[in-house]
Amino acid sequence: MSFVVKKAEEQIYNIIKSASAAAIKNGTLPEAELPDFKVEIPADRANGDYSTNAAMVAARAFRLAPPKIAAEISANIDLSGTYFEKCEIAGAGFINFNLSAEYYADVLLDAGEKGENYGKSDFGSGKSVLVEFVSANPTGPMHIGNARGGAIGDCLAELLSWAGYHVEREFYVNDAGNQINKFALSLDLRYLQLYKDGVEMPEDSYHGQDIIDHAKAFAEIHGDKYVSLSEDERRKALVSYALPLNISALEQDLLRYRIKYDTWFLESSLHSSSEVERVLALMIESGHTYESEGAIWFKASEFGCDKDFVLRRSNGVPTYVVPDIAYHYNKLVTRGFDKAINILGADHHGYAPRLKAALSALGIDPERLDIILMQMVNLMRDGERVKLSKRSGKAITLITLLDEVPIDAARFIFNQREANSQCDFDLDLAVEQTSQNPVYYCQYAHARICSIIGKLAQKGFSLESVNKSELLLLTSFEEKELIRHIASLTGVIEAAAKAEDPSKITKYAQDLATHFHKFYNAQRVDVEDEALRNARLALCVSVKDIMKNLLGMLKIDAPEKM
RNA sequence: GCGCUUGUAGCUCAGGUGGAUAGAGCAACUGCCUUCUAAGCAGUGGGUCGGGGGUUCGAGUCCCUCCAAGCGUGCCA
Numbered sequence: 360m361s362f363v364v365k366k367a368e369e370q371i372y373n374i375i376k377s378a379s380a381a382a383i384k385n386g387t388l389p390e391a392e393l394p395d396f397k398v399e400i401p402a403d404r405a406n407g408d409y410s411t412n413a414a415m416v417a418a419r420a421f422r423l424a425p426p427k428i429a430a431e432i433s434a435n436i437d438l439s440g441t442y443f444e445k446c447e448i449a450g451a452g453f454i455n456f457n458l459s460a461e462y463y464a465d466v467l468l469d470a471g472e473k474g475e476n477y478g479k480s481d482f483g484s485g486k487s488v489l490v491e492f493v494s495a496n497p498t499g500p501m502h503i504g505n506a507r508g509g510a511i512g513d514c515l516a517e518l519l520s521w522a523g524y525h526v527e528r529e530f531y532v533n534d535a536g537n538q539i540n541k542f543a544l545s546l547d548l549r550y551l552q553l554y555k556d557g558v559e560m561p562e563d564s565y566h567g568q569d570i571i572d573h574a575k576a577f578a579e580i581h582g583d584k585y586v587s588l589s590e591d592e593r594r595k596a597l598v599s600y601a602l603p604l605n606i607s608a609l610e611q612d613l614l615r616y617r618i619k620y621d622t623w624f625l626e627s628s629l630h631s632s633s634e635v636e637r638v639l640a641l642m643i644e645s646g647h648t649y650e651s652e653g654a655i656w657f658k659a660s661e662f663g664c665d666k667d668f669v670l671r672r673s674n675g676v677p678t679y680v681v682p683d684i685a686y687h688y689n690k691l692v693t694r695g696f697d698k699a700i701n702i703l704g705a706d707h708h709g710y711a712p713r714l715k716a717a718l719s720a721l722g723i724d725p726e727r728l729d730i731i732l733m734q735m736v737n738l739m740r741d742g743e744r745v746k747l748s749k750r751s752g753k754a755i756t757l758i759t760l761l762d763e764v765p766i767d768a769a770r771f772i773f774n775q776r777e778a779n780s781q782c783d784f785d786l787d788l789a790v791e792q793t794s795q796n797p798v799y800y801c802q803y804a805h806a807r808i809c810s811i812i813g814k815l816a817q818k819g820f821s822l823e824s825v826n827k828s829e830l831l832l833l834t835s836f837e838e839k840e841l842i843r844h845i846a847s848l849t850g851v852i853e854a855a856a857k858a859e860d861p862s863k864i865t866k867y868a869q870d871l872a873t874h875f876h877k878f879y880n881a882q883r884v885d886v887e888d889e890a891l892r893n894a895r896l897a898l899c900v901s902v903k904d905i906m907k908n909l910l911g912m913l914k915i916d917a918p919e920k921m
Numbered sequence: 922g923c924g925c926u927u928g929u930a931g932c933u934c935a936g937g938u939g940g941a942u943a944g945a946g947c948a949a950c951u952g953c954c955u956u957c958u959a960a961g962c963a964g965u966g967g968g969u970c971g972g973g974g975g976u977u978c979g980a981g982u983c984c985c986u987c988c989a990a991g992c993g994u995g996c997c998a
Contacts, residue, residue, distance in 0.1 A: 397940090401940090401941075402936090402941080402943085402944080406941065410941085412940065415940080415978070419978095425978075450940085450941045451940080453940080453941070536998075538998065541998095652996085653996090669995085674996080678995095678997085679997075679998045705991085705992065706991095706992060707992095707998095708924095708926070708992070709994060710993090711925095712924095732925090732926080734927085734991085776933085776934070777934095779926070779927085780927080780934080781933095783932095783933070788947090800946095800960070802960085803961075806958070806960090807957085809958095810958055811958085813957095850937095854937060862935095866945095869945085869946085870945090873945085877961095877962070877963095879957080879962080880953090880961070880963080883957065885956085885957050921958075
């Protein structure tokens with residue numbers, strides 16, 4: 360919270376406590392301890408700027424009706440030297456407070472002083488966080504779900520760094536295991552199809568056009584010379600040709616989507632460094648495994664899972680979870696991140712408890728891993744749902760989406776909803792009716808302020824500095840509402856970081872735009888009174904800076920003209 | 922069967938640790954530009970918060986139960 364907000368809330372606690380003590384002392388309230396009470400912001404501004412339920416929670420202790428307690432407390436309240444100018448009793452016994460002009464002035468002074476750092480917080484106290492997101496299979500192009508995960512993950516990382524964490528972004532490349540075998544098989548068959556008849560693609564292979572293209576390109580370079588070689592050699596050559604191309608395509612596509620990773624972590628590196636084997640050995644050492652039918656099982660049921668699961672198959676090959684455990688061991692122990700956050704599709708929800716159970720068995724606090732589940736995106740076109748099958752070859756890829764939809768809009772829309780809520784993405788709306796898109800609403804507020812500032816500058820008025828006596832002139836309802844919203848920024852960033860939910864940021868930005876547009880329609884900045892003009896200009900500058908920062912957090916452009 | 926998630930206006934969704942008359946946006950209708958950007962603002966209509974119990978001064982929020990939807994429950998990843 361910003362210190363002005365914090366100070367105001369603390370003042371109410373102190374006011375109530377000392378008033379209640381005074382009432383007890385002069386005998387109007389019985390001798391009893393005042394229980395913990397809450398200070399909150401009422402939904403309806405008619406009920407004041409702040410409200411407390413102190414009288415209600417004290418009803419039992421004082422053995423009196425809440426309105427009576429409220430009256431006695433209220434009779435002993437002294438507001439001098441506080442941010443409050445008025446307090447009154449309402450409803451079932453609420454004590455409501457109204458902020459004075461000084462509060463609003465101090466909020467703007469604070470915001471102006473902090474400038475582009477206003478809203479930042481030390482909430483995370485420098486803890487290191489690794490945010491892993493997208494991590495799409497390198498066996499093909501990214502789909503629409505990766506687009507959502509990318510927007511959410513990238514914005515979450517930015518948000519956490521605003522909230523005082525040290526953040527790194529990571530893409531985990533599944534360049535080993537069965538997915539790659541399947542990739543190799545698919546490439547192999549497509550390659551052979553170029554030279555032989557009757558080669559069929561099995562049901563569980565990749566049927567996409569990208570596989571065919573890779574096989575053709577490979578054939579153009581090498582001709583048919585791999586046809587006669589062993590299957591193993593041929594597949595190895597195909598994979599080492601196609602995989603790097605796919606990975607660099609992923610990187611390029613994500614860069615276009617404005618996502619830049621600190622690290623591209625290869626699964627194969629966990630195998631080549633023997634970390635997979637080592638972690639398996641550690642699991643066995645932990646004593647939470649057993650052998651059955653030739654396989655090694657993990658007693659996950661001892662850690663809250665409903666079933667045990669296999670770590671090493673009877674054929675000696677580890678299951679997919681072992682590299683995953685090794686990967687998270689690497690994140691939290693080898694590299695020592697305080698926290699790891701993964702963004703996964705909700706269809707992986709059964710996987711989270713298993714991974715956490717394994718970490719617990721290794722003595723790692725599972726709370727250090729947060730898995731954010733993301734519901735799938737329903738892509739809508741012409742009022743109908745677009746199927747997302749990767750195998751049909753007709754799937755909408757990330758790149759197809761970005762060709763159709765402005766990147767600003769895509770990043771904003773994907774961050775409008777909480778990760779764990781179903782998300783319909785209407786292509787027609789995003790493409791054809793862009794002016795209705797909420798992202799433009801926010802950008803418009805920014806551009807509007809730039810225009811006001813520009814117009815005033817032409818007249819020779821620009822904001823050099825603003826003093827408190829000028830800011831005290833901001834007393835209209837719209838100005839106060841806008842400033843209250845500015846005051847809440849740091850708290851919102853902290854709450855969003857705590858919930859690991861960047862959708863709170865888009866919501867805040869939209870609300871900021873709304874409050875600004877309302878202010879704009881009710882008051883003029885360009886007025887005769889120099890002090891008032893200066894104060895309103897200062898308000899505008901603060902809103903503009905905040906909006907620019909918020910859009911920046913989303914990596915969305917903040918245009919000066921629209 | 923068991924487990925996870927979800928259910929709030931016609932549609933898409935907000936509703937920190939329980940609070941006052943449940944809010945936005947979109948869609949529909951009506952007003953507001955000779956003055957700083959009308960991609961804006963103001964107003965109207967629209968609700969058994971999935972159903973039913975319970976906890977209490979007070980429940981969309983907490984507990985139980987039922988209903989519906991999605992997903993998971995592989996020696997697949």
